[in-house]
Amino acid sequence: MTDNTKEPTKEEEAAVIAKEKAEQEALPYKWSQVLEEVTVVLEVPAGTRSRDLIVDINRTSIVVALKNAADKPFISGELYKEIKVDDSTWTLDDQKEITITLAKVNKIEWWPHVITSAPKIDVKRIQPENSKLSDLDDETRSMVEKMMFDQQQKQLGKPTSDEQKKQDILKKFQAQHPELDFSQAKFS
Template sequence: MEILSHYKKEAQEPLIKKNLLKPNKANGLDMDNYSWGQSLENVTINIPLPRGESVNYFTVAIENSNSLKVGRHLEPLIIDGLLFKKIKADEWSWYFSDKNEICISLPKRNRKWWKSLLKGDPEIDTQNFESKWRIFTSKLWQPVEKLYFRLVMKLTYFKQKLESILSNCS
């Protein structure tokens, strides 16, 4: 009983906010030249372009899974810095959308909320949308994540085994 009361008290402790900004509707932040949002799996960046500007004059580069550079040819970079966390560098993509903007998709390595797009940028308060996903304190959440991961691994294994059996029957 004492352990449960300890976690209950911990869950009720107020968050000490240090200049945290309110996130946008996409769980990110609207900056001067771009906006970004996130899910637990992915970070999305949208950069509006002036009317008639071609996407061919843009460069988007990822270095070492944690550095992002985006800019127009021969102009100062729009985004230049270290990402808040590392991404899956072999799975990122970008495209020119119908809304006349560049859209960049960065798959996260870990299913964690980012407080900012780049290290050193203004941070957002992730507590509100974390509560939608996490009903436990962080100490209780880790075992749940491990069990979930094991379950996904087992399901993947059984799916592969079933596919193998079905392919041998054909």
């Protein structure tokens, strides 16, 4: 099977980036992300108090609106992926801006958009900040270290950690059962 897709020209790439930027700037909120969370910032009328707001953050959806204009929410829809509601927060800053932090369940995936009805960004162009492995929680750090090891092994033409584990189990089984002939066996 051949890949018939061609690399976009610089002009085509610039047009795509410009279109994406315009779509994102047209949203009624600004958003950013790191692997662990998504941050949404939206402006509200000056003098807004928290009691004037509807902020409904669920595992798979979000609604933020003024109580007296609930039919015209700032943001409303199904989230791209599930979040941890208990670890997600929102604050009203200076009675004019809401900052919402959504804790991702899957901390190794970039989101192309906050809500599924919004225009997508190309997540392949995301340039993550360099972070230290020591900044990560134990589970995430071990997952990243395994991914880095496996990537290095593939580049060297060596087996990944999972492939190595399978080979080790097979060797141990063969050693425990020398009476079995594995010379014609095919393993994939």
